[in-house]
Amino acid sequence: MTLPAEGIFLRSGDGLAVLKQTAYDSEAILQTALAQYPEFIAGPTTTGDDEARLLLIRREMQVPGGQEKQGAFSLDHLFVDAEGVPVLVEVKRSSDTRIRREVVGQMLDYAANAVKYWPLASLQQSLAQTAAERNASPEELIEELHPGVDPDEFWRTVETNLKAGRVRLVFVADKLPEELERIIEFLNEQMNPAEVLGVELQQFTGSQHTVYVPRLVGRTSGAVMTKSGGAASGRQWHYESFFAAAEGRCSPAEVALMRRLVDDVESRGQRINWGRGITPGLSGWYRIDDRPAGVWSINANNESPSTRAYLVLYFADLLPRLGVERIEKAARRLEEIPPLMQKIQDARHSGWKKYPSLYLADVAGDQHKEQVLVDAIGELLAEA
Incomplete structure (x- = not known):
């Protein structure tokens, strides 16, 4: 058999x-x-997140053309990532002559109007439609995207990002013309906090297989430098920077509870994983059955008065390691905290495949509730 010079060779x-x-x-x-x-x-995005996930809000998403012109434009796809960043996607085949310059003006038009006029309710309604088509609820899809996040907090973050112009514009084609690549790279180096990227998605087919090969355009060193100095960039948090940020956006009681949980991890000889992201985060890792495992995480949230710090319990991740009995034992303790009762019941109903979350303000400063939380973590660590 004579093989071609180019292609994918699958054993x-x-x-x-x-x-x-x-x-x-x-x-x-x-x-x-x-x-x-x-x-x-x-x-990978410009800010270096190589584990990004996306949730489809809607195909053919209507974009307002002004305050009085709802649905004036139609965007090919609207996604949102786990940090609540709206991702606007336009798709063109290389055979479409509009792919060179017209599509750029079109996308910028969409973005400018979306940032200024897109009502959050429109995005929520669109996700509800998409969820119904998948026989799921919007909350379930958000949970898959960002385990443990409170849906209301998530939507507030989406709204905050929109108002700040923190969006990602993505041009997708089977073949990106060189002229469009240069425009994408230029825009991404100049715009901040918005990102502009291109994805060339080639298709390779055989008698029984189809392979898609994506290539990212726009993540130049100049763009990375531009974003790394702005508010849209992620950062590696550590003890000092995390608590400095937390003290500026959380109550003293919440900060004291954060320190208590960090001390609990360290007192057991285990480790804290400091987050890398826009908002200050950390996770508590303990040794369970001689192997490290993440048990909970804390996010101090952003500086907006409408957001609050929260804690997430990783029941779904721990279930294969601990089994139902140990999860149930800890959950019964957590049900003593009223704001957690319904979430624990929902997690139990799902077979412990959820991530119950709790606003720190609902526990912080109450000695009994704080002790219940610490004791419940201990129940997870105790061997049956």
């Missing part, structure tokens, strides 16, 4: 399957692939 048993680059039959096929598999465009 299948003792044979070799050859996958050749093929054009998409239609733009709709490429759009459908993105809606089903957003991982194609959820990779």
Whole structure:
């Protein structure tokens, strides 16, 4: 068999399957692939998050053209990432002549109007439609995207990002023209906190296989430097920086509870994993059955008065390690904290496949509730 000079060579048993680059039959096929598999465009961003995940809000998302012009434009896809950043996606095949310059003006038009006029209720309603089509609830989809986050807090973060212009604009094509690549790189180096990226998504097919190969455009060293100095960039938190930030946005009682939980981890000879993100975060790792495991995490949230610090318990992650009995034992203690009762019941109903969360303000300063929380963590660590 004569093999082509270019392509993907897939070993299948003792044979070799050859996958050749093929054009998409239609733009709709490429759009459908993105809606089903957003991982194609959820990779590295300018700020370096290489574990990003995306949630599809809606295909053909209506964008207002002004305060009195709701639904004036139609965006190919609207996603949101785990940090509540709206991701606007326009898809074009390379055979479409509009892919060179017209699509850039179109995208900037969408972004400018979305940031100024998009009502949060429109995004929430659109996700509700998408969730219904998947036989799920919006809360379940948000949970999959960001385990443990409170849906109301999540939407407030989305709204905050929109108002601040913290959005990601992504151009997707089977082949990105060089002219468009240069425009993307230029815009991404100049714009902040907004990001502008391109994803070239080539398709390789064979008799039984289809392989998609994405290539990111726009993450230049200049763009990384531009974003790293701005408010949109993530950062590596540590003890001093975390508590300095927490003291500026949380009550003294909340900060004292954070310190108590950090001390609890360290007193057991285990470790704190300091977060890397826009908002100050950390997670408590303990040794369970001779292996380290994340048990809880804390996020001090942003500086907006409408947001609050919260704690997440990783029941879903711990279930395979601990089993139902140990999770149940800790959960019964946590039910003594009224704001956690319903969330514990929901987690129990799901077979402990959820991540119960709690606002620190609902516990901080109450000695009994704080002790219940610490004791419940101890129940998770105690061998049956």
